Amino acid sequence: MEATLASIVAAATPLVYAAVGETIGERAGVINLSLEGTIMLSAMTGFAAGFVTGSAIVGYAAAMGVGMLLAAIVAFASIQMRLNQIAVGFVLTLLAVQLSTFLGDSYVGEAGPQVPSLSIPLLERIPFLGAVLFQQNLSVYGSYVAVVAAASFIYRSRRGLILRGIGERPEAAFARGIPVNRLRYLYTILGGALAGMAGAAFSLAYKLGWRDGLTTNFGWIALAIVIFGGWNPIRAAFGAYLFGALQVAAGKLQPVLTGISQILPLMPFVLMIFALVLVNLRPLRDLWDSHPALRAVFASEPPSGLGTAFHPE
Amino acid sequence: MSREGTIRQRFSGPSLRGIFGRAGSLLLPIALALVVTLLLLLLIGAPPIGSLRLLWTGAVGSPGKLADTVMAWVPLALAGAGLVVTFTAGLWNIGIEGQIVAGAVAATGVARVVPGSSAVLIPLTLAAGVVGGALWALLAGVLKTRGNVNEIFGGLGLDFVASGMAIYLIIGPWKRQGIASTSGTDLFRREAWLSTVGTTSLVPLAVALAVLAVVLVYLLMRGTMFGLRLKAVGKNVTSARLLGIPDERYLLAAFATCGALAGLAGAIQATGVQHKLIPAISGGFGFLAILVVLLAGFRAAWIAPIALFFAGVSIGATQLQLRLNLNSALGGVIQGLLVLIVILAGGWQQRWRSRRRREPEAGAEDG
Numbered sequence: 001m002e003a004t005l006a007s008i009v010a011a012a013t014p015l016v017y018a019a020v021g022e023t024i025g026e027r028a029g030v031i032n033l034s035l036e037g038t039i040m041l042s043a044m045t046g047f048a049a050g051f052v053t054g055s056a057i058v059g060y061a062a063a064m065g066v067g068m069l070l071a072a073i074v075a076f077a078s079i080q081m082r083l084n085q086i087a088v089g090f091v092l093t094l095l096a097v098q099l100s101t102f103l104g105d106s107y108v109g110e111a112g113p114q115v116p117s118l119s120i121p122l123l124e125r126i127p128f129l130g131a132v133l134f135q136q137n138l139s140v141y142g143s144y145v146a147v148v149a150a151a152s153f154i155y156r157s158r159r160g161l162i163l164r165g166i167g168e169r170p171e172a173a174f175a176r177g178i179p180v181n182r183l184r185y186l187y188t189i190l191g192g193a194l195a196g197m198a199g200a201a202f203s204l205a206y207k208l209g210w211r212d213g214l215t216t217n218f219g220w221i222a223l224a225i226v227i228f229g230g231w232n233p234i235r236a237a238f239g240a241y242l243f244g245a246l247q248v249a250a251g252k253l254q255p256v257l258t259g260i261s262q263i264l265p266l267m268p269f270v271l272m273i274f275a276l277v278l279v280n281l282r283p284l285r286d287l288w289d290s291h292p293a294l295r296a297v298f299a300s301e302p303p304s305g306l307g308t309a310f311h312p313e
Numbered sequence: 314m315s316r317e318g319t320i321r322q323r324f325s326g327p328s329l330r331g332i333f334g335r336a337g338s339l340l341l342p343i344a345l346a347l348v349v350t351l352l353l354l355l356l357i358g359a360p361p362i363g364s365l366r367l368l369w370t371g372a373v374g375s376p377g378k379l380a381d382t383v384m385a386w387v388p389l390a391l392a393g394a395g396l397v398v399t400f401t402a403g404l405w406n407i408g409i410e411g412q413i414v415a416g417a418v419a420a421t422g423v424a425r426v427v428p429g430s431s432a433v434l435i436p437l438t439l440a441a442g443v444v445g446g447a448l449w450a451l452l453a454g455v456l457k458t459r460g461n462v463n464e465i466f467g468g469l470g471l472d473f474v475a476s477g478m479a480i481y482l483i484i485g486p487w488k489r490q491g492i493a494s495t496s497g498t499d500l501f502r503r504e505a506w507l508s509t510v511g512t513t514s515l516v517p518l519a520v521a522l523a524v525l526a527v528v529l530v531y532l533l534m535r536g537t538m539f540g541l542r543l544k545a546v547g548k549n550v551t552s553a554r555l556l557g558i559p560d561e562r563y564l565l566a567a568f569a570t571c572g573a574l575a576g577l578a579g580a581i582q583a584t585g586v587q588h589k590l591i592p593a594i595s596g597g598f599g600f601l602a603i604l605v606v607l608l609a610g611f612r613a614a615w616i617a618p619i620a621l622f623f624a625g626v627s628i629g630a631t632q633l634q635l636r637l638n639l640n641s642a643l644g645g646v647i648q649g650l651l652v653l654i655v656i657l658a659g660g661w662q663q664r665w666r667s668r669r670r671r672e673p674e675a676g677a678e679d680g
Contacts, residue, residue, distance in 0.1 A: 081660030095649025101642035266477045273470030
């Protein structure tokens with residue numbers, strides 16, 4: 001039981017990074033739809049840099065650099081050029097996926113460095129939870145930090161309040177002297193760095209190595225999880241763990257349900273998207289809205305300035 | 314996601330100035346994309362000029378290759394024409410990949426069970442593709458209009474379901490005689506194959522249908538009340554509703570039209586190219602067609618030439634793999650770079666113009 005739950009936590013870790021990063025960027029009002037491509041290209045780059053230098057740290061740095069660069073392109077296009085964020089993100093996704101295949105060709109099948117595993121003293125001895133949460137690798141621990149830090153930043157700090165302000169009411173924030181667009185750059189690029197870490201968390205920690213399409217569809221799922229999580233990092237993390245659970249379940253069922261074993265790996269993606277569809281259906285939305293307790297768990301209202309450009313003049 | 318974010322849509326016809334303006338605004342980005350591609354080739358140690366020449370001869374170097382390029386153009390043009398309709402309605406039909414698959418699955422179903430000669434079978438398989446694709450698209454449409462589900466995620470989910478369905482059919486009920494394999498179903502009966510020219514892959518019927526689709530969509534958007542109202546819905550759904558346009562019906566019609574054309578593309582892939590159902594029957598043409606339409610600035614008149622260029626790059630790139638052992642993803646890299654640079658350059662031009670317009674003297678010779 002503990003081993004299964006621990007493998008769910010490990011499987012969900014890259015998605016936690018990606019979903020938390022995207023949540024921060026979208027809270028500021030910018031959709032980085034390039035997530036699918038960003039994760040793929042940073043997984044490849046992170047592995048290549050790690051392989052060449054023999055250092056996982058260099059690999060992570062390279063992966064984060066790629067994530068930040070792609071996020072900067074999205075931010076520049078939407079803030080400076082006032083282009084459609086969906087269009088730019090979609091093009092970047094296709095471009096980055098192809099680039100990862102093209103540039104990653106010679107690294108396929110190589111063995112590179114990996115993030116060390118480390119049990120946390122004392123905490124690992126907590127009954128049950130210790131074995132699930134605290135006998136993992138550093139990438140997993142980093143994801144806990146990312147979730148807690150993002151949640152306390154967004155909901156408990158003054159800067160977090162400003163972050164929510166520029167996503168909800170950019171005009172009002174601007175009128176109060178807040179440099180809306182500069183902060184949108186900052187948070188979009190920060191989100192990109194976390195998406196880059198998601199890529200590295202695949203190729204240097206969870207799936208080890210590079211092959212074509214290593215992270216296929218995980219970026220789309222991360223985007224869905226952000227909505228499922230109602231733009232709240234903690235709820236998003238739960239969405240990621242739910243997806244991890246589906247993945248582990250599909251893996252365990254594969255030897256049992258031989259008739260459909262080939263489509264089982266696809267099922268978590270289908271179920272996750274339909275979970276998203278379900279929580280958005282009108283009758284259910286009305287139900288969440290009428291019960292405050294359910295509302296906190298299920299309701300998801302996007303930041304009202306999401307996807308729009310803000311022009312100070 | 315909000316409607317304010319929809320791309321600036323311009324649907325003016327191809328006036329002379331428009332054509333030169335568009336071509337001019339394309340030349341610089343093409344040159345830039347070329348330079349970046351050359352740098353990439355140098356980076357991985359491939360002969361840059363030789364690679365590009367191989368790309369060209371790989372696309373048009375022989376009648377056989379030219380036929381392959383034209384046959385890659387067919388699904389791009391069909392899907393692209395369909396996407397012009399959904400984009401006009403302000404919709405991001407990411408579900409188009411699934412619609413292609415649904416069309417291919419429907420066509421395969423008919424090809425497997427319907428007896429008779431080509432004269433009966435071929436119209437039926439193609440019609441099944443059209444219906445299958447349209448119904449699959451309507452699912453995404455109903456999820457959007459009734460379920461309040463964003464079409465990007467609804468479509469994505471349906472993409473996953475469609476590919477799962479195809480794989481299930483291929484290894485399950487429609488498995489090959491004796492052995493189930495993900496390499497595809499048995500070949501269809503000969504009567505279901507679309508006929509080709511000589512030994513090439515060229516299917517004249519498929520090309521004719523694609524040309525017809527592009528022309529029809531062009532006319533639909535240019536000269537009909539439907540096109541005009543669809544534009545109104547796409548630009549501002551609330552004011553369209555206030556003007557008395559039944560917006561839900563228009564949105565669903567846009568989905569169904571796009572799905573029908575995508576489904577036709579899928580049916581052609583199955584009956585005219587693969588002659589069987591394979592898991593990757595869409596070949597990524599749906600997503601690639603989204604790039605084509607973005608590059609075309611959402612105008613039907615530009616779909617045909619841009620789709621042809623993209624088809625050539627895709628087919629030519631396979632030669633790089635065969636001859637130079639370069640990954641054929643280079644084709645996709647070139648396509649993606651080109652669209653990214655064109656979009657960014659378009660944004661830059663818009664900003665530059667609007668800045669000039671604010672200065673009264675310089676604003677006169679705008680354009």
